[in-house]
Amino acid sequence: MPSLTLREAQRSDFPALAEILSLTQPDWPTGAEDLQRQDDTRDPAHFALRVVAEQAGQIVGVGHVGHDDFAFEPWRYWSALDVHPDFQRQGVGTALYSELKRHLQERGAREVRTMLSSKPQDAAGRAFLERRGWRVGWERFESQLDTRDTDLSTFDGLLTGVAEQGVRLMSLAELAADPDRDRRLHELDWLLFQDVPSGLTPTKKSLDQWVKDELADPQLRPELSFVAVGDGPSDPLTGSYVGYSTIGKSRGEHYYIGMTGVLRSHRGRGLAKALKVAAMRELQAQGGGVIKTFNDTPNRAMLTMNEALGFQRTATMYRYELELS
Missing domain, CATH: 3.40.630.30 (Gcn5-related N-acetyltransferase (GNAT))
Structure with a gap:
C-alpha cells in the first residue's frame, strides 16, 4: 500500500473533508462551506486543529481536536476522527489517533471527549475507543x-x-x-x-x-x-x-x-x-x-x-x- 502522510488541513482540503464526513455521518451531511464557517467564527482564544491523512495524493481520513467552547477549561478538549469507508481497517484511524494524542499531550491536556451514537455506523468507532481506554461518561437520547x-x-x-x-x-x-x-x-x-x-x-x-x-x-x-x-x-x-x-x-x-x-x-x-x-x-x-x-x-x-x-x-x-x- 502507498505510504500514509499526515499533515495539517488546509482550506483547499475542505471539499474532500466534507465528502468524508458526509459518508461517515450520513445523518448529518457536511458541506465545505460548513467547515469554512467553523474556522471563520471560532473564538480565536480556543485551540483547534485538523489533521488529514493522505495516501497517493488522496485524502482518506481527518481528525479534529479543539477546546470545548461550551464548557471551556484550558485542559479539556473535544475530538473527532473520520476515515473514508473505502480506507477503514487499514491503519489510517490508528495513525490519526496517535497524531492527535501527541498534540494533546504536548499541550498538557488532561481530558479529551467525543460523542458517538448507538447506531450501526458508529459500532466500529466505539470499539476503537474502548480498546484504547475510553469510557462512557454520559448518555443522551435522540x-x-x-x-x-x-x-x-x-x-x-x-x-x-x-x-x-x-x-x-x-x-x-x-x-x-x-x-x-x-x-x-x-x-x-x-x-x-x-x-x-x-x-x-x-x-x-x-x-x-x-x-x-x-x-x-x-x-x-x-x-x-x-x-x-x-x-x-x-x-x-x-x-x-x-x-x-x-x-x-x-x-x-x-x-x-x-x-x-x-x-x-x-x-x-x-x-x-x-x-x-x-x-x-x-x-x-x-x-x-x-x-x-x-x-x-x-x-x-x-x-x-x-x-x-x-x-x-x-x-x-x-x-x-x-x-x-
Missing part, C-alpha cells in the same frame, strides 16, 4: 417526530391557555425588529443552559460570539424558532422574553431542536410545550418534516414532554471520555 403524521389539533387547548396567561408566542423572524432581541436572547440562553442537566458546567460566551454561533448560523430557521413573550414587568436582562425554542435545518432531510427552555419563574405553565407546538405547526404549514431532538438522560421533564408530543426514541448518544496523564 428522538424524532414527523409532523406529517402528527395531529396537532389536540394541542389547541394548550395554546389557548398560554394566550389567556398573556403570553405571546412570536418567531425570531417576527422579533427581528426588536433592537434588543439578540441581547435579551443571549442572556435568556445563558440562564436556561445553567439549568440543563448536561453533566457540564457551561461557559458564558460573549454576545458577539453567541450571535455568530447561534443566531447567525445559516441552518437556523427563524420562522420556526419561537420566543415566549410575557406581559409582566420587564427584566433588565431578558426584557419580556421568558422562554424560547429554536429549530434548525440540517443538510439532510430533517430538522432539529436546539435549545428549549423557560425561566424558572414561568415553569409549570405549559410554555415549553407550547413553544414546540408552535414550531411544529409552522413546519406543518410549510409541508411538514421530521424533527430530531436530543435530551440528556437525567432531564426527565423534557423527555416526558417530548413523549407527550409524540417523539419516539431512535438512538442513544454516548459521550466518551479519556483521562490523559
Whole structure:
C-alpha cells in the first residue's frame, strides 16, 4: 500500500473533508462551506486543529481536536476522527489517533471527549475507543417526530391557555425588529443552559460570539424558532422574553431542536410545550418534516414532554471520555 502522510488541513482540503464526513455521518451531511464557517467564527482564544491523512495524493481520513467552547477549561478538549469507508481497517484511524494524542499531550491536556451514537455506523468507532481506554461518561437520547403524521389539533387547548396567561408566542423572524432581541436572547440562553442537566458546567460566551454561533448560523430557521413573550414587568436582562425554542435545518432531510427552555419563574405553565407546538405547526404549514431532538438522560421533564408530543426514541448518544496523564 502507498505510504500514509499526515499533515495539517488546509482550506483547499475542505471539499474532500466534507465528502468524508458526509459518508461517515450520513445523518448529518457536511458541506465545505460548513467547515469554512467553523474556522471563520471560532473564538480565536480556543485551540483547534485538523489533521488529514493522505495516501497517493488522496485524502482518506481527518481528525479534529479543539477546546470545548461550551464548557471551556484550558485542559479539556473535544475530538473527532473520520476515515473514508473505502480506507477503514487499514491503519489510517490508528495513525490519526496517535497524531492527535501527541498534540494533546504536548499541550498538557488532561481530558479529551467525543460523542458517538448507538447506531450501526458508529459500532466500529466505539470499539476503537474502548480498546484504547475510553469510557462512557454520559448518555443522551435522540428522538424524532414527523409532523406529517402528527395531529396537532389536540394541542389547541394548550395554546389557548398560554394566550389567556398573556403570553405571546412570536418567531425570531417576527422579533427581528426588536433592537434588543439578540441581547435579551443571549442572556435568556445563558440562564436556561445553567439549568440543563448536561453533566457540564457551561461557559458564558460573549454576545458577539453567541450571535455568530447561534443566531447567525445559516441552518437556523427563524420562522420556526419561537420566543415566549410575557406581559409582566420587564427584566433588565431578558426584557419580556421568558422562554424560547429554536429549530434548525440540517443538510439532510430533517430538522432539529436546539435549545428549549423557560425561566424558572414561568415553569409549570405549559410554555415549553407550547413553544414546540408552535414550531411544529409552522413546519406543518410549510409541508411538514421530521424533527430530531436530543435530551440528556437525567432531564426527565423534557423527555416526558417530548413523549407527550409524540417523539419516539431512535438512538442513544454516548459521550466518551479519556483521562490523559
